[in-house]
Amino acid sequence: MVDEIIPKYWYNIVPDLPEPLPPPRDPPDDERSKIDLLRSILPKEVLRQQFTVERYVKIPEEVLSKYLLIGRPTPLIRAKGLEDKLNTPARIYFKYEGATPTGSHKINTALAQAYFAKEEGIAHIVTETGAGQWGTAVALAASLYKMRSTIFMVRVSLEQKPMRKTLMNLYGGEVFASPSQLTEYGKKILEMNPNHPGSLGIAMSESVEYSLRNGYRYLVGSVLDLVVLHQSVIGQEAMKQLELEGVEPDTLIGCVGGGSNFSGFAFPFIGNNVGKEYIAVASKEIPKFSLGEYKYDYPDSAGILPMIKMITLGKDYVPPSIYAGGLRYHGVAPSLSLLIKRGKVRWREYSEAEVFDAAKLMIESQGLVPAPETAHAIASVIEEARNAKKSGDRKTIVFNFSGHGLLDLTNYESMMKRLRE
């Protein structure tokens, strides 16, 4: 059964996009090519996957065995409790990525990238993390491949979530708050503002700089095509699982930080013309869809990486500190940006209060605590299910439950205090 469901290939949507995907590029006035610099930043095979565009890429046996080890395929669960609570004629299913040991989908690419790094003889990998899901995934992947890992965690998140740091430490990762004194870029930011809360863009720049300086390698957690490629295990499994259940999906929903869980979940459906509508959900507090611009911008704040064409709030965007809902990254993966711009994928944004209500409804009806990020997708699921009730539509909604929220309880505590009192 497992063999039937776990895909043997990763799926890349680029050959099936409605338009050419603008490639990463160097800015006009560059002294040294940032594209060239990628060769010192990313593991070689990871870089090769980024630029060798083909529809299906074989998953190495070794990575498949690690996918099994962490419990893939993840469950596809019918949210009967939520359906009943909403009294909707719609059927609701979710792909439960919270089932992996690190509690989110992030491990799907961390394992692949760590494997390629290990094969290349890399002994130490570096990355950034916001909420800590990605940092945890990298720390575990590094541990499974017996490498060292260093994680730059956005300062405000680290203060709010000491447990995530503990978990990363347990896996053997070392964790620093970003902005830090360990990099030139971190020092520069701290000079301007010693109390800077940090941002993913800054932490990303610090990780890349730290990795370059020490001759380590950097693992990338979202946005780039290669990450989206690795995450396609989610959608391919879900398609197979729905098929085995005899269910045809109508609406597919996922939340969007950098876009990797949404894309990994939805792209296999989109590329194979399965499903009728696709909804990408972000936060009203970090309004990338409503206020972002579709243009070439840097993935990281220091501008060490090449420019990519994406929907972006600007590389120097700093999210509101008080906000606890996640999805704070300033940009959206180029492939997903293109699909949104062309109207193939629709978008929604919800406020923190709406997201909190959605999480509560999920917790009360299904018993699962969603990551605050995932709760954005759930808010949209609830809206769709309520609309279905009004119109009597018996459609099937499938969403990606990107992670659990058991290490985000301080976020919920903060939301309860601010939003309910």
Added chain:
Amino acid sequence: MRELVAYDTIGYPTDEKFLAFMKGIVEVGASAIEVGLPPAYAKYDGPVIRRSYRAVNTRKLEMGSVLKELRHYVDVPIVVLSYVEEHLANVKKFLEEIYSYEVDGVLFPDLLIDFPNKVEEIATITKEVGLKNVIFVTPTVPDSFIVTTSKLTDLFLYYGMRPTTGVDIPIGIERLVRRIRELVDKKIIVGFGLSDENDIRLALSAGADGIAIGTTFIQALETGGVEEALAKGRKLMGLLNEY
């Protein structure tokens, strides 16, 4: 036998060396010549070609006279390479101008990528003016677009396999070439970061009809002058003749 398409930036390093190299490389066996016009923003060019653009930009260049003189030297197709972004306000005027210099075709590297909705329109104007289209595609172009736009190309389809020129990003060359070989029945010339002999062999074995070489020639022109660049050309022709 497979083909060599040779690139140099117009008038680089000097008008005389540019012309001597182009004349020589055709004698060596190049089947087409690509001439780059310095743009404001060389979006898909690496540091070496960007450097050549800057150098040419700092002196006054008579584009028309250089191209006309080149025409006297060579009888293979001359393709002008320019970013279409610069000519959007009046593409026809630009095309008419270069046509008047007796070149054969034009290649806009950013046409498909940044202006996918204008491809047919601009390809049509190009033909009306009397020039040939050389359509440029990359691995990030979807299959359906490769199929439709390759029908518009005249001399050959230019496949830029890496994101930028002259930078040796690791890629799966055979897989990239095979993917589009199945889709296209036109001549496919592959380029971008192709200097490694093994890379070239992989591309040719996978079905490429020829290679486009630029950065390698420019580096040779810079270090050893025309002779060294032509020596590189002879070596490459030797390799191409094995196929």
